[in-house]
Amino acid sequence: MMSLNSSIFLQNKAGISSSSSPFSGRQRGSAPSVPSSLRVVAVNSNRDRNGSVLMESTLKDVKDGAASVIDVDSKSTVAPGGAHDVYGEDAATEEQVVTPWFVSVASGYSLLRDPHHNKGLAFSEKREDVQVKKLMHIIRQYQVPLQKYMAMMDLQERNEKLFYKLLIDNVEEMLPIVYTPTVGEACQKYGSIFSRPQGLYISLKEKGSIHEVLRNWPEKNIQVIVVTDGERILGLGDLGCQGMGIPVGKLALYTALGGVRPSACLPVTIDVGTNNENLLNDEFYIGLRQRRATGQEYAELMHEFMSAVKQTYGEKVLVQFEDFANHNAFDLLAKYSATHLVFNDDIQGTASVVLAGLVAALKVVGGTLADHRFLFLGAGEAGTGIAELIALEMSKQTNMPVEEARKKIWLVDSKGLIVSSRRESLQHFKKPWAHEHEPIKTLLDAVNDIKPTVLIGTSGVGRTFTKEVVEAMASFNEKPIILSLSNPTSQSECTAEEAYTWSQGRAIFASGSPFAPVEYEGKTFVPGQANNAYIFPGFGLGVIMSGAIRVHDDMLLAAAEALAAQVTQENFEKGLIYPPFKNIRQISADIAAKVAAKAYELGLATRLPPPKDLVKYAESCMYSPAYRSYR
Numbered sequence: 001m002m003s004l005n006s007s008i009f010l011q012n013k014a015g016i017s018s019s020s021s022p023f024s025g026r027q028r029g030s031a032p033s034v035p036s037s038l039r040v041v042a043v044n045s046n047r048d049r050n051g052s053v054l055m056e057s058t059l060k061d062v063k064d065g066a067a068s069v070i071d072v073d074s075k076s077t078v079a080p081g082g083a084h085d086v087y088g089e090d091a092a093t094e095e096q097v098v099t100p101w102f103v104s105v106a107s108g109y110s111l112l113r114d115p116h117h118n119k120g121l122a123f124s125e126k127r128e129d130v131q132v133k134k135l136m137h138i139i140r141q142y143q144v145p146l147q148k149y150m151a152m153m154d155l156q157e158r159n160e161k162l163f164y165k166l167l168i169d170n171v172e173e174m175l176p177i178v179y180t181p182t183v184g185e186a187c188q189k190y191g192s193i194f195s196r197p198q199g200l201y202i203s204l205k206e207k208g209s210i211h212e213v214l215r216n217w218p219e220k221n222i223q224v225i226v227v228t229d230g231e232r233i234l235g236l237g238d239l240g241c242q243g244m245g246i247p248v249g250k251l252a253l254y255t256a257l258g259g260v261r262p263s264a265c266l267p268v269t270i271d272v273g274t275n276n277e278n279l280l281n282d283e284f285y286i287g288l289r290q291r292r293a294t295g296q297e298y299a300e301l302m303h304e305f306m307s308a309v310k311q312t313y314g315e316k317v318l319v320q321f322e323d324f325a326n327h328n329a330f331d332l333l334a335k336y337s338a339t340h341l342v343f344n345d346d347i348q349g350t351a352s353v354v355l356a357g358l359v360a361a362l363k364v365v366g367g368t369l370a371d372h373r374f375l376f377l378g379a380g381e382a383g384t385g386i387a388e389l390i391a392l393e394m395s396k397q398t399n400m401p402v403e404e405a406r407k408k409i410w411l412v413d414s415k416g417l418i419v420s421s422r423r424e425s426l427q428h429f430k431k432p433w434a435h436e437h438e439p440i441k442t443l444l445d446a447v448n449d450i451k452p453t454v455l456i457g458t459s460g461v462g463r464t465f466t467k468e469v470v471e472a473m474a475s476f477n478e479k480p481i482i483l484s485l486s487n488p489t490s491q492s493e494c495t496a497e498e499a500y501t502w503s504q505g506r507a508i509f510a511s512g513s514p515f516a517p518v519e520y521e522g523k524t525f526v527p528g529q530a531n532n533a534y535i536f537p538g539f540g541l542g543v544i545m546s547g548a549i550r551v552h553d554d555m556l557l558a559a560a561e562a563l564a565a566q567v568t569q570e571n572f573e574k575g576l577i578y579p580p581f582k583n584i585r586q587i588s589a590d591i592a593a594k595v596a597a598k599a600y601e602l603g604l605a606t607r608l609p610p611p612k613d614l615v616k617y618a619e620s621c622m623y624s625p626a627y628r629s630y631r
């Protein structure tokens with residue numbers, strides 16, 4: 001095995017490949033130490049900007065990214081969004097003058113090639129808006145969503161600020177490109193469309209050296225890691241290390257929707273192999289060609305990763321688990337939630353967004369949570385995660401024990417209704433839902449028997465809410481609530497059009513992936529997008545800005561309530577149970593404030609004293625992609 005240091009190659013949000021990954025042949029040889037000529041430049045640059053010579057002993061700090069060029073805490077109103085912003089740029093207000101530099105001052109050719117600082121043709125004047133317009137014009141000319149995705153990824157590599165400006169200013173149009181559904185297709189074809197590595201790959205071959213691999217990453221002050229092992233990418237199954245598109249996409253939303261600065265975000269894919277035969281036989285597959293490691297081998301690698309993360313980035317780095325298969329997802333969350341700041345987006349983020357939609361929907365259909373009956377198709381991470389959060393909220397509202405609240409919630413899995421006679425053979429996360437009932441095999445029979453008011457699809461299997469199922473829901477509910485949450489669009493349990501048509505326009509419908517508005521009998525229905533993208537960016541911001549050290553369920557409830565409160569009468573009239581994404585940064589600030597307030601209340605926040613106005617504070621922390629003036 002070649003040395004780890006020799007495998008480093010830095011590019012912006014750089015892909016760094018680890019020694020065993022297929023990219024490792026690209027740049028061998030030199031260790032990643034800073035050439036001495038650059039060190040001299042670093043000294044000079046600091047003499048120029050600060051008027052005094054940097055002490056020799058601080059050179060290493062500069063190189064390691066530990067030295068702060070701008071003392072943000074004391075000189076800027078911008079708080080933790082940039083408090084550890086080594087180069088001061090992300091944290092600077094739009095009016096502040098900053099020096100664009102990494103180890104050396106970037107200028108001329110190197111400045112143009114550095115995506116973090118590049119402004120394209122806008123170096124002489126502030127022409128960012130024109131560039132956004134031009135890029136949108138180009139992207140709209142592509143007919144194929146995957147081409148748009150590739151153009152966006154290319155832009156992210158070339159000009160980071162422009163990428164985020166474009167995404168923020170056109171969020172409703174661009175979300176389906178950089179996120180579900182297109183990101184799903186991108187992951188499936190990742191090997192073929194691959195041009196530059198994004199994120200950090202850690203494979204089984206790095207066992208024993210994960211700490212060193214993490215240290216290869218160019219940014220040192222990481223606040224959020226999104227990590228996957230690629231075993232359950234959306235509803236598409238095992239995509240091995242081609243799942244990297246998901247952490248990259250999720251973190252793009254952390255920045256665009258939640259204002260966490262890009263340099264604080266680290267996408268990670270753990271490569272333990274894949275059981276996907278097509279990928280194993282695909283000549284363009286980019287990961288380890290072996291079947292998945294499991295059991296102790298898997299657990300040890302993950303444990304080393306979790307320990308290395310804490311060792312490298314400290315207690316307060318948020319680790320978001322994403323798209324792990326059920327068994328690992330539940331085990332990892334249970335194992336690390338007491339010792340690390342961890343959050344599972346598929347279990348907890350999805351739960352929070354769905355609870356928010358239900359709380360909002362009750363304003364239309366009436367009743368409290370406890371007055372309703374819930375039936376799920378799918379009893380994995382999302383299904384049981386949502387069910388548990390609903391039960392928790394119901395129990396808080398009514399003072400009934402959570403065990404009682406659970407009895408109003410039924411789950412169907414691939415073997416039928418989950419009932420007590422199946423208890424022995426059930427996976428542990430399904431056991432709390434095994435209620436007393438006759439066995440029922442099919443969803444349709446379960447719907448007709450349980451007569452739910454709310455039907456939620458989390459099965460990862462498309463088109464399972466058939467005409468008969470939706471018609472049955474509409475036969476005993478004036479306004480049936482139907483949520484088709486599986487992603488991407490191909491896996492959605494039914495389409496928006498089917499839900500509205502088969503319920504004669506009475507369904508309150510939302511889906512995980514976006515659907516266009518539907519005309520039914522002269523009325524336009526706008527389906528909401530029940531996707532955790534509403535929650536995790538603001539949730540993460542709230543955690544970071546309060547310095548929270550653990551995630552607590554009450555913080556998820558707080559996020560859900562904050563989101564539900566954003567749905568207006570105007571939204572309801574269109575059939576929406578979520579606010580439009582175009583206001584998402586404001587919504588995220590609000591969610592962040594509520595999550596932070598809860599963290600303070602629970603004694604989990606370490607940034608003291610608490611800011612007086614948490615919403616304003618959240619806003620002040622948010623990264624803005626506007627070009628800065630370079631001197």
Ligand SMILES: O=C([O-])CC(=O)C(=O)O
Pocket residue numbers: 180233234235323345346486487512531532
């Ligand atoms: O990524 C999404 O769109 C939502 C999600 O977490 C999943 O489906 O796994």
Ligand SMILES: [Mg+2]
Pocket residue numbers: 234322323345346
């Ligand atoms: Mg997910």
